[in-house]
Amino acid sequence: MSVCGAARCRGAVRRILQQNRAVCSHTSGSTPEGIREKLQAFPGGSVELQKQRDSGVALLTVNNPARMNAFSGSMMLELEQRVRELETWTEGKAVIVQGAAGTFCSGSDLNAVRALANPHDGMKMCEFMQNTLTRLLRLPLISVALVEGRALGGGAELTTACDFRLMTSDGVIQFVHKHMGLVPGWGGAARLVRIVGSQNALKLLSGAKKVDPDTGKQMGLVDEVLHCSSGEGNALSHAERWLGQFIQGPAPVIQAAKRVVVSGRELPLDEALQTERSVFGTVWGGPANLEALALKPKHK
Numbered sequence: 001m002s003v004c005g006a007a008r009c010r011g012a013v014r015r016i017l018q019q020n021r022a023v024c025s026h027t028s029g030s031t032p033e034g035i036r037e038k039l040q041a042f043p044g045g046s047v048e049l050q051k052q053r054d055s056g057v058a059l060l061t062v063n064n065p066a067r068m069n070a071f072s073g074s075m076m077l078e079l080e081q082r083v084r085e086l087e088t089w090t091e092g093k094a095v096i097v098q099g100a101a102g103t104f105c106s107g108s109d110l111n112a113v114r115a116l117a118n119p120h121d122g123m124k125m126c127e128f129m130q131n132t133l134t135r136l137l138r139l140p141l142i143s144v145a146l147v148e149g150r151a152l153g154g155g156a157e158l159t160t161a162c163d164f165r166l167m168t169s170d171g172v173i174q175f176v177h178k179h180m181g182l183v184p185g186w187g188g189a190a191r192l193v194r195i196v197g198s199q200n201a202l203k204l205l206s207g208a209k210k211v212d213p214d215t216g217k218q219m220g221l222v223d224e225v226l227h228c229s230s231g232e233g234n235a236l237s238h239a240e241r242w243l244g245q246f247i248q249g250p251a252p253v254i255q256a257a258k259r260v261v262v263s264g265r266e267l268p269l270d271e272a273l274q275t276e277r278s279v280f281g282t283v284w285g286g287p288a289n290l291e292a293l294a295l296k297p298k299h300k
């Protein structure tokens with residue numbers, strides 16, 4: 001990359017980091033640090049990250065099978081750490097978010113929820129998770145939620161923090177918050193409205209409706225239904241194949257595509273155009289661009 005290109009790239013990265021800092025200050029008013037010790041007091045399970053360097057696809061696995069992959073406090077902290085690791089993965093192209101043992105995620109661990117049920121702790125937890133999931137959605141990687149089994153409550157919210165949702169035929173997404181006397185607090189409502197529109201979002205939240213794969217596909221919540229028999233890694237290999245059509249080519253170009261989509265999705269038009277120019281500058285005259293020009297391609 002030229003010196004000029006590198007400077008533009010740093011500018012684009014700086015702008016995205018500024019967006020992320022804006023999320024922190026907008027969603028908390030203060031830092032969400034106070035909640036870390038409290039979350040640490042609810043251990044159990046893990047959030048695992050496996051970076052597949054050959055393909056540029058990372059697997060992020062929510063792993064707490066004894067509780068249907070519910071998020072313990074320590075898992076919320078681990079998720080933030082994993083997202084932090086992905087933010088600096090310059091060779092990466094995509095991330096698949098999945099649950100362990102054939103089911104996606106049943107939301108917050110109800111034991112932690114009970115203990116943090118006062119408004120102050122609830123707000124801090126919600127700020128912390130909003131920040132983490134906003135950063136997940138803004139990663140310069142194509143993100144896919146692979147929904148096998150159930151995605152409930154916070155698990156349903158997690159699916160909306162990905163660019164795409166793939167569902168196996170046994171999958172269910174359900175915003176069960178109403179049954180808990182709640183609304184989503186991890187940013188899931190704001191994202192849901194943007195994905196399916198306000199009419200559908202209101203139906204899903206006020207009715208706590210179960211979304212099966214076909215209904216999800218009709219309303220635009222589900223991008224693809226994976227018809228595969230259940231079994232270790234079977235759905236994952238289908239998901240990887242589906243993802244393959246979007247991640248051919250060099251990582252900087254894939255990351256640039258994601259960055260212009262994030263700015264187009266989130267910023268006012270003038271700022272989005274400015275970011276688009278900066279990101280364009282990182283790929284214009286870059287190795288992939290020069291190689292393509294030398295090949296005189298025909299796009300048939």
Ligand SMILES: CC[C@@H](C(=O)O)C(=O)SCCNC(=O)CCNC(=O)[C@H](O)C(C)(C)COP(=O)(O)OP(=O)(O)OC[C@H]1O[C@@H](n2cnc3c(N)ncnc32)[C@H](O)[C@@H]1OP(=O)(O)O
Nearest residue numbers: 066067068070106107108109110111152153154155184185
């Ligand atoms: C702000 C809150 C909101 C958010 O964060 O956005 C939330 O997410 S609140 C949590 C919302 N989720 C739930 O309310 C899920 C409650 N669980 C269920 O409805 C059912 O367990 C199930 C997920 C539909 C599975 O049912 P089934 O297949 O019949 O299995 P079991 O019920 O026997 O579950 C096995 C085991 O897992 C425990 N479990 C499941 N979910 C949670 C959870 N969210 N927190 C803690 N533990 C959970 C369940 O209690 C069973 O444990 P044992 O009884 O010890 O076997």
